[in-house]
Amino acid sequence: MLNLPSHMICAFCDVQNTTCSESKGTCKTSCNVEASCEYAEEVCVTLWRSRGSSVTVETLCHDPQLPLYGHRFPDYNSSTCHMKRKKAHGEVLYMCACNEEMCNQQFTFEKKNHQKVTPGHKKEKKSEIPQDKPKPLENATNVSSNGLGQIHLKNLCYFCDNMTSKCNLKEPDCVSICDKTAICEKEGEACVGIWRNNGTHLTEETLCHDTTQLLYGYTLDDYSNNDCIMKERKTAEGTMFMCSCSGEECNSRFIWEKENILLDLAWPDTTFVALSSLLPPVAIAVAVIGIFYCYRVYRKNKLHKKCENNPKCMRHQNMDCSDDCAIMMDDDRSDISSTCANNLNHNTELLPIELDTLVGKGRFAEVYKAKLKQNTSDQFETVAVKIFPYEEYVSWKMEKEIFSDINLKHENVLQFLTAEERKTDLGKQYWLITAFHSKGNLQEYLSRHIISWEDLLQLGCSLAHGVAHLHSDHTPCGRPKTPVVHRDLKSSNILVKNDQTCCVCDFGLSLRLDPSLSVDDLANSGQVGTARYMAPEVLESRINLENMESFKQADVYSMALVLWEITSRCNAIGEVKDYEPPFGSKVREHPCVESMKDNVLRDRGRPEISNSWLNHQGIQLVCETITECWDHDPEARLTAQCVAERFHEIEHLDRISERSWSEEKIPEDCTENTNK
Numbered sequence: 001m002l003n004l005p006s007h008m009i010c011a012f013c014d015v016q017n018t019t020c021s022e023s024k025g026t027c028k029t030s031c032n033v034e035a036s037c038e039y040a041e042e043v044c045v046t047l048w049r050s051r052g053s054s055v056t057v058e059t060l061c062h063d064p065q066l067p068l069y070g071h072r073f074p075d076y077n078s079s080t081c082h083m084k085r086k087k088a089h090g091e092v093l094y095m096c097a098c099n100e101e102m103c104n105q106q107f108t109f110e111k112k113n114h115q116k117v118t119p120g121h122k123k124e125k126k127s128e129i130p131q132d133k134p135k136p137l138e139n140a141t142n143v144s145s146n147g148l149g150q151i152h153l154k155n156l157c158y159f160c161d162n163m164t165s166k167c168n169l170k171e172p173d174c175v176s177i178c179d180k181t182a183i184c185e186k187e188g189e190a191c192v193g194i195w196r197n198n199g200t201h202l203t204e205e206t207l208c209h210d211t212t213q214l215l216y217g218y219t220l221d222d223y224s225n226n227d228c229i230m231k232e233r234k235t236a237e238g239t240m241f242m243c244s245c246s247g248e249e250c251n252s253r254f255i256w257e258k259e260n261i262l263l264d265l266a267w268p269d270t271t272f273v274a275l276s277s278l279l280p281p282v283a284i285a286v287a288v289i290g291i292f293y294c295y296r297v298y299r300k301n302k303l304h305k306k307c308e309n310n311p312k313c314m315r316h317q318n319m320d321c322s323d324d325c326a327i328m329m330d331d332d333r334s335d336i337s338s339t340c341a342n343n344l345n346h347n348t349e350l351l352p353i354e355l356d357t358l359v360g361k362g363r364f365a366e367v368y369k370a371k372l373k374q375n376t377s378d379q380f381e382t383v384a385v386k387i388f389p390y391e392e393y394v395s396w397k398m399e400k401e402i403f404s405d406i407n408l409k410h411e412n413v414l415q416f417l418t419a420e421e422r423k424t425d426l427g428k429q430y431w432l433i434t435a436f437h438s439k440g441n442l443q444e445y446l447s448r449h450i451i452s453w454e455d456l457l458q459l460g461c462s463l464a465h466g467v468a469h470l471h472s473d474h475t476p477c478g479r480p481k482t483p484v485v486h487r488d489l490k491s492s493n494i495l496v497k498n499d500q501t502c503c504v505c506d507f508g509l510s511l512r513l514d515p516s517l518s519v520d521d522l523a524n525s526g527q528v529g530t531a532r533y534m535a536p537e538v539l540e541s542r543i544n545l546e547n548m549e550s551f552k553q554a555d556v557y558s559m560a561l562v563l564w565e566i567t568s569r570c571n572a573i574g575e576v577k578d579y580e581p582p583f584g585s586k587v588r589e590h591p592c593v594e595s596m597k598d599n600v601l602r603d604r605g606r607p608e609i610s611n612s613w614l615n616h617q618g619i620q621l622v623c624e625t626i627t628e629c630w631d632h633d634p635e636a637r638l639t640a641q642c643v644a645e646r647f648h649e650i651e652h653l654d655r656i657s658e659r660s661w662s663e664e665k666i667p668e669d670c671t672e673n674t675n676k
Contacts, residue, residue, distance in 0.1 A: 008037040010044035011059040011105040014592035018057040020048065022094075026108045029057050034102065037061035038598075043076045043097050044104035048083060051091035053391030054363075059104050060594055064097055069541065070523045073097035081107035087523075155184045156248045157191035158206040165204035167195055173255045176206055181249060184208035190223035190244045191251035195230060198238035206251050211244070220244040229255045350420055351433065355385060359440070364388060364395040364508060369436055372417075383417060384436040387429050395508050396430035402507040403432065407481040412466030414495060414505035434505070442502060442562070443491035446569045447579040453572040453618060455500055457654070460563055460622065461647035462501035463494060467559050468640035470504065471552045483513040485551040488529045489558035491565050491581070513548045531596045532582060533558040536632055539597050544634075553634035559643070560629030563622070564607045572619050574612040582607045606630055617657070621650050 012035030020027030029046065037043075042061040045068065049056050062068050064076035071086045076097035081104045083094040096107050160178035167174035176193065184191075185208065192215065194205040209215050211223045218233050220242075228243035228251045245251060352373040360367035365388045371380035388396040396419070402408065403416040415435040422429050439445055442459070451459070469476075470484045486493075486504065493506040509528050522545045527538055535557035537543045537550070544550040561582040569579060586605070587595050599605040609627070614620045625646045631637050638646070 007040060008043055008061065008099065009034055009101040010037060010061050011035075011046075011102055012061065012594070013057075013059050014590070015056045015058045018048070018055055020057065021050075021055065022092075022109050024109070026106065027057075028106045029059055029104075031057075031059045031105060035061065039063060041065070043073070043099045044081070044102070045073070045095065045097045046081050046083070046104040046107045048094040048107070049091050052394050053389075060592075062097070067541065068095070069093070069527060071095060079103060083107050083109045085110070154187055155189055155191055155208065155246060156181060157184060157189075157208050158193075158249060158252045159208065160204075160206050162203045162205050165195060165202040167202065167204060167254055169256060171256075173253060175253050176204055176251070178204070178206045178252070182208065186210060188212065190220055190246050191228065191249070192220065192242070192244045193228045193230070193251040193254050195241045195254060196235075196238060197240075204254075209244070215242070216240070218242060226250060227255050228253060229257060231257055350422065351418065353383070353385060353433065354380075356382075359384070362506075364392045365432075370433075372433075382436045382438075384434045386432040386434065388431075389426075390428040390430075393430060396432065399432060399506075399508045399510075402484060402510045402512065403434075405482065405484075405512075407475050407479060408470075408484065410466065410469040410476075412462045412501065412503050413469060414503050435503075437495045437497050437503070439496040439498065441492045441505075442494040442496055442566070443579075443581070445496045446491065446565055449569070450576050451566070451570050453570060453616070453654075456566055456570045456572070456622070457618075457647060457651055458500045459496070459502055459566050461644060461651070463504070463559065463562065463566075464640055464644035464647055466494075466502060466504040467555060468644050470510075471555065471640050483548070483552070485511050485513060485555050486558075487511060487551065487555070488533075489555055489562065490530050490533045491562050494562065511551065513551065517548075519545045527593070529554075529558070531591050531593045532587065533561055534593070534596060534600075535634065536600050537634055539593055539600055550634060552639070553637050556629050556637045556640055556643070557634075559640065560626045560637075561607065563626050563629070563643075564609075567613070567619065567622055567626070568607075570619065572616045573610070574615065604632060618650055618654055621646070621653075 011029060011031040011033065013029070013031035013033050016030060018027070018029065020029075038061065042063050045060050045062045047058045047060075047069075049058075062073075064073040066072075069086075073095070075082065075084070076099060078098045079100045081096035081098045083096045086093045086095055094109065096104070098104060158176055158178045158180065159182035160176075160180050163177060165174075166177060188210055189208040190211050192207050192209045194207075194216075196203045196205075209220060211220045216233070216235070222229060222231070223244040223246055225243075225245045226247040228245045230241040230243045233240045233242050241254075241256070243251070243254060354371045354373070356369045356371060358366060359369050365386050368385045368387065370383050370385045372383045373380055386399075400419040403419070409415070417433040417435075420431045420433065422431055467486070467489070470486060473481055473483050475481050484507070486507065486509075488506065488509045489504070493504070494502050495505050497503055527534075527541045529538065531539070535554040538554050543554065564582060565579075567573065569576060583591075583596075583599060583605070584607070586599060606627075609623050613623060625638065625643060628636070628638050629643060
């Protein structure tokens with residue numbers, strides 16, 4: 001049993017950008033913060049991530065017996081931090097752990113040698129391997145030229161994880177895009193190439209594999225070939241071709257079986273007869289589809305004209321369930337655009353947009369106020385343009401996919417116009433074009449304004465409705481819809497509209513809760529978001545991946561903190577202090593996960609609700625709702641829909657109270673007048 005120090009001292013910094021790369025071998029972090037670990041069993045840990053152009057390092061203390069981001073540390077009893085690659089969704093992730101003081105300030109990536117193979121790293125060819133090396137699987141042992149002994153040669157193969165492939169079945173052969181080689185770990189391993197088509201993506205994989213073992217359920221029966229000849233294999237995930245060979249670097253080129261290339265020429269006459277018999281029903285089906293399409297176009301044009309003459313339809317399209325009146329509007333003007341977002345979203349031409357001023361800047365993108373020129377006039381409408389640089393394509397694509405769901409449209413969700421790829425003087429950029437709201441985000445608004453009780457009801461109720469719509473599995477009209485969890489709800493990701501209601505925005509970390517997602521698909525979805533707003537189970541990486549409701553419950557916790565922010569700036573609570581985010585000065589401006597664990601998990605802390613707040617009956621009911629939403633037990637929290645209903649009840653009680661108060665005042669006034 002390893003004797004650990006009572007409290008390990010480690011480098012302890014939140015996520016930082018780094019220039020360290022896998023190819024450098026040994027790196028040192030820029031973290032100069034030392035921290036004594038809270039528990040005696042904790043060791044020093046370093047995490048290195050690469051996502052698009054973003055490369056970061058994080059240093060911390062962690063109990064090696066507990067999983068971190070779904071992974072454990074079997075090698076923590078080392079004096080140095082040796083990076084091991086871990087499976088991760090959408091990024092490259094390395095982790096290491098060690099048990100000497102400050103040992104995680106420097107780390108070393110796994111060295112790739114001839115005895116161990118790791119995907120994705122190029123191997124240098126040893127000088128003792130002759131160029132005319134015989135196939136190792138046909139003759140694994142070769143006598144050396146001096147006759148003094150035998151040299152066991154291992155195969156040299158191309159070795160890359162799944163990568164997007166440029167190969168297709170139309171060509172007789174194809175060169176792999178992999179540029180990394182490795183010497184196989186064991187004798188008897190052959191070079192393997194795998195090509196897949198899942199219907200939307202073409203991918204390829206190259207590796208070494210033991211010919212006596214199954215690979216994806218299949219035996220490598222063609223490994224004695226000098227060339228990698230692709231053969232089709234059955235799979236439930238689309239089309240898969242596999243080849244194996246034993247020549248040096250032989251899996252750098254894929255050769256398709258002639259049967260695949262000449263398939264069209266080999267069709268028997270009976271196939272043509274069968275196809276001919278199918279032509280009449282196919283023609284009828286095409287005709288029916290064509291008629292239906294023409295009807296839809298006619299109906300859409302009719303609705304479009306109706307929208308142009310009916311501003312009410314334009315403003316309340318989500319309430320009356322119109323498919324086609326999705327609008328982009330200038331929130332500062334009384335007139336409303338007649339351009340429907342549903343049409344523009346499928347426009348292949350770039351919109352005539354002129355950028356105006358920079359209004360926001362985040363980690364992955366910048367937001368500009370911009371002018372959208374109308375096709376029929378010289379007038380402009382104001383829109384917002386979120387611009388992602390070329391390196392942040394993945395972030396843009398994720399948010400675009402969320403926005404592209406037509407069922408996401410709702411008056412309390414930011415209205416989406418279109419997504420575009422643009423070539424500019426600064427290089428290729430990716431744009432998201434949405435509605436513009438001049439009041440800015442909720443955090444900025446609350447820091448500048450003290451709000452009334454009526455404003456609180458408007459803001460809180462609309463926020464709950466927006467989150468409830470995201471979480472719902474159907475639209476207000478009853479159409480089926482895939483639930484969406486935001487996973488980064490905070491006041492800076494909520495915009496304030498001119499009618500004093502909220503709309504949710506920034507879906508870069510959102511997740512569609514598709515029923516087909518498995519626990520493995522969600523394995524790296526546990527700890528996502530902004531630390532200050534993370535639910536206890538998210539901070540602890542203990543979210544229940546087998547129950548998708550768990551993700552919604554984490555959103556509700558974050559929403560409760562935002563509702564607390566709104567309430568803290570309402571004049572109905574009595575004395576209103578300067579704006580502070582949740583947990584205020586108890587944590588630093590941008591707290592790390594470990595700091596929030598101390599407050600939320602260890603101390604069970606929540607933002608303060610002063611006794612003076614409870615003097616107002618309505619505020620008291622709001623605070624009870626907030627308290628139920630940030631309960632430590634996720635299953636004890638209210639749903640977003642329940643919160644929305646609570647606000648409606650509070651509004652109803654408020655109206656009754658006002659009416660009762662007015663009725664009491666009338667007789668008194670009448671009495672006074674009589675006496676006079």
